[in-house]
Amino acid sequence: MSIPVQNPYHLLTYAWDQLYEADEVAVTAEPADSLLDLLARVLVQGTTHVLKRGLARDYVPEVALTGRLRSKLPLSESIRQQTLLTARGWCAFDELRHDVSVNRLLKSTLHYLLTA
Structure with a gap:
């Protein structure tokens, strides 16, 4: 008796409390012969969903020398380098950016799979 490949996927989504993710990826649409086929389908459909929804963004702390004053001013550094003159x-x-760890992970995974 063989266990369908989709069953471990549904068990893992349940165990990780990600049932809403299981609904977004149609793993039962076509029968998968191997685990790699199933994972490839999950990656493609998941990436398509993320790109339609939009990439994740988050605030990244920065320190820059600028002519526009914004937010916190570390005056000791400006005085030490005499930049106020x-x-x-x-x-x-x-700064609100797309360069966050989740997007970098997705990009590096897709790049690795394309070049491997």
Whole structure:
């Protein structure tokens, strides 16, 4: 008696409390012959869903020398480097970016699979 490949996938989504993810990926649409076929289908459909929804974004802390004052001003650094004489100063701020760990993981996985 053989166990269908989709069963461990549904068990894992249940164990990791990710049942909503199981509904987004149609693993029962076509029968998968092997685990690799199933994982490839999950990766393709999951990536398609993420790209339609939009990539994750998060605030990344930055420190930059700028002519526009934003957020926190580390004055000690600006005074030490005498940047205030040139109407510039160091600012510490949070920038909303797509360059977050989840997106980097997805990108590196897809790059590895394409080049392997």
